[in-house]
Amino acid sequence: MRILLVEDEKKLSELITRTLQSExxxxxxxxxxxxxxxxAESYEYDLIIxxxxxxxxxxxxxxxxxRRRNQAVPILVLTARDATVEKVKHFEAGADDYVxxxxxxxxxxxxxxxxxxxxxxxxxxxxxxxxxxMDRLSQQVKRSGRRIELTPKEFALLEYLATSPGRVFSRTMxxxxxxxxxxxxxxxxxxxYVRHLxxxxxxxxxxxLIRTVRGVGYGLGENAEA
Amino acid sequence: MNSRSLSFRLVTWYAGLLTVVFVLLGALTLLxxxxxxxxxxxxxxxxxxxxxxxxxxxxxxRTGEGALARQVEELYSPEANDRLIRITRGDGHVVYxxxxxxxxxxxxxxxxxxxxxxxxxxxxxxLLPGGALLVAALPYTPAGxxxxxxxxxxxxxxxxxxxxxxxxxxxxxxxxxxLGVAVMxxxxxxxxxxxxxxxxxxxxxxxxQHNLSxxxxxxxxxxxxxxxxxxxxxxxxxxEGSIESSKQFVADASxxxxxxxxxxxxxxxxxxxxxxxxxxxxxxxxxxxxxxDRLTEVVEGLLALSRLDAGESRAHWVRFDLAELAAxxxxxxxxxxxxxxxxxxxxxxxxVIVEGxxxxxxxxxxxxxxxxxxYTPNGGKVRLKITREGPNALLEIADEGIGIxxxxxxxxxxxxxxxxxxxSREQGGAGLGLSIVESICSxxxxxxxxxxxxxxxSRFRIIQSLANNTTVHAHS
Numbered sequence: 001m002r003i004l005l006v007e008d009e010k011k012l013s014e015l016i017t018r019t020l021q022s023e024x025x026x027x028x029x030x031x032x033x034x035x036x037x038x039x040a041e042s043y044e045y046d047l048i049i050x051x052x053x054x055x056x057x058x059x060x061x062x063x064x065x066x067r068r069r070n071q072a073v074p075i076l077v078l079t080a081r082d083a084t085v086e087k088v089k090h091f092e093a094g095a096d097d098y099v100x101x102x103x104x105x106x107x108x109x110x111x112x113x114x115x116x117x118x119x120x121x122x123x124x125x126x127x128x129x130x131x132x133x134m135d136r137l138s139q140q141v142k143r144s145g146r147r148i149e150l151t152p153k154e155f156a157l158l159e160y161l162a163t164s165p166g167r168v169f170s171r172t173m174x175x176x177x178x179x180x181x182x183x184x185x186x187x188x189x190x191x192x193y194v195r196h197l198x199x200x201x202x203x204x205x206x207x208x209l210i211r212t213v214r215g216v217g218y219g220l221g222e223n224a225e226a
Numbered sequence: 227m228n229s230r231s232l233s234f235r236l237v238t239w240y241a242g243l244l245t246v247v248f249v250l251l252g253a254l255t256l257l258x259x260x261x262x263x264x265x266x267x268x269x270x271x272x273x274x275x276x277x278x279x280x281x282x283x284x285x286x287x288r289t290g291e292g293a294l295a296r297q298v299e300e301l302y303s304p305e306a307n308d309r310l311i312r313i314t315r316g317d318g319h320v321v322y323x324x325x326x327x328x329x330x331x332x333x334x335x336x337x338x339x340x341x342x343x344x345x346x347x348x349x350x351x352x353l354l355p356g357g358a359l360l361v362a363a364l365p366y367t368p369a370g371x372x373x374x375x376x377x378x379x380x381x382x383x384x385x386x387x388x389x390x391x392x393x394x395x396x397x398x399x400x401x402x403x404x405l406g407v408a409v410m411x412x413x414x415x416x417x418x419x420x421x422x423x424x425x426x427x428x429x430x431x432x433x434x435q436h437n438l439s440x441x442x443x444x445x446x447x448x449x450x451x452x453x454x455x456x457x458x459x460x461x462x463x464x465x466e467g468s469i470e471s472s473k474q475f476v477a478d479a480s481x482x483x484x485x486x487x488x489x490x491x492x493x494x495x496x497x498x499x500x501x502x503x504x505x506x507x508x509x510x511x512x513x514x515x516x517x518x519d520r521l522t523e524v525v526e527g528l529l530a531l532s533r534l535d536a537g538e539s540r541a542h543w544v545r546f547d548l549a550e551l552a553a554x555x556x557x558x559x560x561x562x563x564x565x566x567x568x569x570x571x572x573x574x575x576x577x578v579i580v581e582g583x584x585x586x587x588x589x590x591x592x593x594x595x596x597x598x599x600x601y602t603p604n605g606g607k608v609r610l611k612i613t614r615e616g617p618n619a620l621l622e623i624a625d626e627g628i629g630i631x632x633x634x635x636x637x638x639x640x641x642x643x644x645x646x647x648x649x650s651r652e653q654g655g656a657g658l659g660l661s662i663v664e665s666i667c668s669x670x671x672x673x674x675x676x677x678x679x680x681x682x683x684s685r686f687r688i689i690q691s692l693a694n695n696t697t698v699h700a701h702s
Contacts (some may be wrong), residue, residue: 009485011489012485012488012492015489019492082482089582099483101487101488102336102484102487102488102522102525104491104495105491105492105496106495153558153561168495169494179558180585180588181585181589182555182585182586182590183558184526184589187519189559189561189562192561192562192565195565196561213498213509213512214508214512214513214515214516215494215511215512215513215516215518215519216495216498216499216515
């Protein structure tokens with residue numbers, strides 16, 4: 001899978017490249033609009049990550065040109081502008097997804113994966129992490145074969161963590177997916193729910209699955225330090 | 227009526243000046259009238275005296291003084307005409323003096339004799355118990371005679387006084403009437419002249435930072451008021467410009483901060499997830515990430531505020547049940563409360579339908595509830611109440627926290643305001659939560675109020691008008 005990254009902030013570009021490379025994607029980075037457009041023209045990328053405010057040629061213009069050539073490549077727009085009007089405008093111009101700065105890199109990776117996977121990949125009905133089993137249809141959770149009763153919110157939280165075992169999710173990401181944007185900034189609600197979840201999912205068992213990375217967030221996986 | 231209002235003051239001054247002018251004019255009129263009337267009367271008396279002298283006294287050297295009295299009585303009958311006629315010889319002997327007049331206005335005996343040595347006509351005013359007497363005197367020496375006489379003819383001044391009293395009475399009645407008419411007319415005129423000022427004032431009152439693009443109506447009177455309204459509009463333009471640029475600055479600065487924050491966060495996150503780190507390093511990385519979080523929160527909050535200030539589109543406006551929204555939000559946050567053993571008592575009326583951006587109003591409830599839970603001690607109670615009150619929806623959130631000191635109340639909605647630095651810091655938050663609440667409310671035309679009893683708790687109230695049942699919403 002080859003990704004084109006058009007981002008003029010050198011450091012950010014390097015960081016995104018590194019992050020995506022560690023997920024085994026090949027990344028070509030362009031630091032200005034003109035070279036970005038030339039690269040997009042000369043190679044069939046699997047995904048384009050596009051910043052909007054670019055020197056020489058704006059991201060909006062690149063978006064329009066790519067779509068005019070009818071390329072079906074998914075485009076993820078990356079920007080510091082997030083007024084709703086702007087979002088709508090770019091979705092109409094053919095963007096597939098939108099990430100606003102500042103974003104958590106885990107979030108970016110998730111979006112990239114989702115865009116590349118879009119279509120054929122079905123959502124598994126049963127999620128498994130170590131000895132934890134979640135049935136998405138019946139909303140049942142078992143660990144080592146023992147039933148665990150969760151409230152719907154706790155289930156949603158655990159399910160979100162289980163979609164990508166080993167990854168650490170920021171509290172902002174968790175809030176956006178499990179609650180909604182009105183709860184933004186209400187990070188303590190995540191802490192409280194994780195504490196409750198731990199009591200039910202981890203406390204009765206010798207191995208702990210829920211992981212805390214201070215300042216980053218929470219994840220699900222084996223060999224978690226409590 | 228307000229005694230400091232411009233129209234009141236103008237009319238008062240106007241009435242005062244008018245009164246002074248009227249009084250002066252009246253006094254002058256009376257004075258001139260009196261002088262004229264008296265001079266006129268004296269003139270008549272003087273002519274009579276001359277007549278007596280020319281016809282009667284002139285004959286004295288021939289006929290003697292004896293016939294004088296009879297002749298005067300015959301020709302002038304002074305008693306019947308209410309006159310004083312007295313003829314005195316140079317040696318002080320009164321040759322003739324009329325009796326009391328019929329109207330009994332004066333007593334001739336009480337009229338003192340003037341100096342007999344004066345030459346030439348003269349007149350005087352004698353003040354007697356019955357009233358003033360105007361006397362014209364004429365010294366006269368008949369041709370061919372050796373004696374010198376003084377002829378005096380006097381008349382009571384009371385008819386003049388009566389006329390003057392009459393005029394005074396007319397003035398006393400007429401002046402207040404004229405004054406009243408003038409004041410009322412003046413009041414109407416002033417009111418009409420000042421009406422544009424009131425209009426300007428009302429319109430200026432309506433202009434807040436949210437509708438600075440509006441302008442005052444230019445009163446096209448061609449006078450000072452027109453210039454004033456134009457000047458005010460220019461001032462509003464300048465204000466709009468400077469507020470606009472300060473908003474733009476906040477928005478730009480926040481945008482500019484976003485990219486470095488993203489890089490910072492990304493680098494730190496990548497480091498923090500390295501399993502090989504010493505725990506001390508991990509701790510400081512975590513602490514840095516927490517600070518990045520806080521910075522991000524401030525930047526996001528400021529951006530949200532600048533967007534609200536700029537006036538969001540009403541594209542997301544729908545009708546919704548505020549009670550339902552608040553109750554479900556409270557439910558979603560119940561675990562936060564449970565964590566501190568706080569009881570959230572929710573009292574929601576049915577069908578509190580309002581119009582607005584649901585997500586935004588939810589944010590209001592979230593922010594207020596979060597605060598209430600934060601500041602209520604463990605085991606306390608938070609009350610949430612949604613009711614209808616007349617044409618309004620009322621949302622009330624009361625906590626049992628430490629409360630807000632009276633002097634801090636007007637400031638709690640200001641950006642970055644902290645009642646007490648140390649306390650709020652430890653509770654976290656960017657110091658923008660309540661500002662956002664207020665901005666959202668004002669964008670919805672809602673009012674937010676806060677009352678508090680230190681030590682007992684605070685109460686926030688949001689008053690928003692209910693959606694109108696008859697109109698299907700037609701917002702642009």
